[in-house]
Amino acid sequence: MKIETKIERFTTPLYLESGRILEPYQIAYETYGELNSDASNVILICHALSGSAHAAGIYEGDRKAGWWNGLIGDGKAIDTTKYFVISTNVIGSCFGSTGPMSSNYPSDKPYRLKFPVITIKDMIKAQKQLLSNLGIYHLKAIIGGSMGGMQALQFGVDYPNFSDKIIALATTYATQPWAIAFNKVAMEAIRRDPRFKNGNYEKDDFKKDGLDGLAIGRVAGHISYLSPNSMSRKFGRNYVNNDGLFELFGRYEVERYMEYNTNNFSKLFDPMSYLYIIKAINTFNLSRGYDSLYEAILRIKAETTLISFKSDYLFFPEEMRHIYKMMRRNSQEVEYHEIDSDYGHDAFLVEIDKFSYIIKKVLNE
């Protein structure tokens, strides 16, 4: 499998849903596989909150593969011997695409909190622009989970003739207050952290120690990505023995898990990007800009596959079923799969074996 990482720079303006304009801007992206002669084998992959363009493969010297490496590759469900797969970093993120710490042209200073509000609609508009620049005007499929699923669905609604198929996992038609509340923890924790300085920090300030506010917010995030059962099975009430021989003085393993994952994360992810992306998730609502959710969903022409996970405690299966029922009522082409998993929301990243056969089948049809 051939892996390439590129940056595409745009000097044309990106007109945002907020009424503001991003100009210039850039998108980081990776491609896997080869584009065929009539550009008819393209699959777009959309990432979740903390993701990047690095969806598959392993870079030289790196130990960890891309976040959907189990799904994308030669002979895998998203088969790079057949398809040309594009994965982009969303606008607003901190892994190569234009975000709040990018220079606010013509100044060479970062936007910081002057960066405009970004929505899921804006993310996909930018992606569509990238594809146009690459000479790609039609897709075989758009696939994504969580915020990536929001992008896939929004593509289906906003650009009904753009993709043959849409596969959305572990997502919703509009972010519910339960998910907004989890994001609120991160928002408050980052905003109130004195080292955040209202966004006036320097790029390297958190490389060594991480921003506490982001780590704290991420603990709440990790709760929502797991499920009560997955935590009970994974951690139980076990405590870390070397912290003290007696339960009362030790940390629980679930606490250590949270510390480990969040402290690392807070060194790697830009806290302002985090604020902008959770805002994009909060404001996600397929019906915005249309008369109703019904009218929005009625626009979808792509063959749609919805995959939810029984134990998802962030975007509940019920929310995906809501889309399914609406599309069925409209006789739109849709199928719905509810996967039996204890892994909670994280299942779309870690239980690939349980749904890759569905993606394979849908793509081969």
Next chain:
Amino acid sequence: MKIETKIERFTTPLYLESGRILEPYQIAYETYGELNSDASNVILICHALSGSAHAAGIYEGDRKAGWWNGLIGDGKAIDTTKYFVISTNVIGSCFGSTGPMSSNYPSDKPYRLKFPVITIKDMIKAQKQLLSNLGIYHLKAIIGGSMGGMQALQFGVDYPNFSDKIIALATTYATQPWAIAFNKVAMEAIRRDPRFKNGNYEKDDFKKDGLDGLAIGRVAGHISYLSPNSMSRKFGRNYVNNDGLFELFGRYEVERYMEYNTNNFSKLFDPMSYLYIIKAINTFNLSRGYDSLYEAILRIKAETTLISFKSDYLFFPEEMRHIYKMMRRNSQEVEYHEIDSDYGHDAFLVEIDKFSYIIKKVLNE
């Protein structure tokens, strides 16, 4: 209904589960109703994490009644014309009982982080001591929800002959990692707040502004007290209009709710007490000190009533059913009620009408 608030001071040592000793210590408590001549009409009420001894009635000049005022009073389910009701503030809390900001005798300086780890077992041991001092050696009933339910169950296990009845609501047999993870947000947010100063703050430091860390932790707490459905019904995706006419620039109502509740709370509650009490909740495990959960529960001789709420996302009904099934198998006297409520964990405080008839019936039997 006659309301009295008192402080009982103990000069005898309280031997704690950790091996440490609290001496001297004091307990704040309220009583409602009148003790009968043979002291056979006493009901003990146990509060939850953020509660106090003020369970019922309204103080002069106060607008808000005690936290279970709907349940306790003349002619109410816990009828103060019949029963002498005692409600105590737990050891470790900040509403009159000895806690981490109390003086570390003989010094007049606060314990701060030198305060010993407190457990649910310790809380009830102190309560039992208070009752002894008052000449009460047997109870009609012990009633509590959430952490109050833990105390009620622990009473049943540790002192099997002490109370005729036990009524535990919205609680568990041992705190699961899901709940520990929610507490972890508060623990990290408080600990990492620079104004917390590792516990070396002064008592009045947060009266005006509140401690951010506690407010942030409390946002996570409030998520766990509600449920996805209650949030959707209560807030939907509504946003606060006066923040901006357009969704992208406003706050959601769920966010305003979180801000309002948590900012206030962080001015009123001592952050160190919060740390000690969530530790007590985390370490709660009925089986500790016994050979197994089975052996612990087998000890219960009180007629036990377990009440859970279908939408409780903190202590799931399944956990209460686990106790019920075990007691049934042992032919112990137990009944289980699963209340249909959308209010989540908060239901034990706000949906009193849905379960007060059960408590009334149990007490009258």
